[in-house]
Amino acid sequence: MEPEGKKKFKKIEKIISNVIMWLELVLALFILGAVILSCKDIVSLIYKVYVTEALGSYNVLQGLLSHVLLLVVGLELAMMLIKHHPGNVLEVMLYAIARKMLVSSSTTVELLLGVIALGLIFFIDKYLHIKDTEKLIK
Structure with a gap:
């Protein structure tokens, strides 16, 4: 049997978690x-x-590209x-970096860092990120 204080703490924790979910x-x-x-x-802008x-x-x-990519970042967020x-x-980061690279006038070093960052995101997505755990279980 759980102590009374622990039950109250779990109830408060659940309430706070629900409030945070609703705010999000x-x-x-x-x-x-x-x-x-x-x-x-x-x-x-198209006109x-x-x-x-x-x-x-x-x-x-x-x-136009800047605006569209910013909206895509907003949707992903x-x-x-x-x-x-x-x-x-990963997708939010991918679109944000791609927007930065395509839109702003970047130096060669910034472009190289952007390419490395995109490559790292693709590497993480392919090798370190488990996409569908349901598919792995079946």
């Missing part, structure tokens, strides 16, 4: 709402790419808050 869900919904509201900006002359369209296209799988953390 609310934060994920806020991120999702912000991403949905930002989709209108994608439409205007700008269409109407801008060839020489100026590079900067507009770079802005919301997914990470909801699902709590290690693979989601």
Whole structure:
């Protein structure tokens, strides 16, 4: 039989855990709402790419890619808050590094570090990360 104090501690621990889960869900919904509201900006950026002359369209296209990749990072972050799988953390990091490499004007050293970081993430995902434990059990 468990002592009374231990039962109360477990009950408080469960309540705090539930509150944290609900707060994470609310934060994920806020991120999702912000991403949905930002989709209108994608439409205007696509139109700008269409109407801008060839020489100026590079900067507009770079802005479009930056915006889209930022929204993808936001969606992956919301997914990470909801699902709590290690693979989601890897995906958030993957998209964030890819966005940094594709969008910002990086030096050669920054690009090399980005490539190494992406390679490390792919290595971890392939060799160290167990994707589906159900498939391994069957």
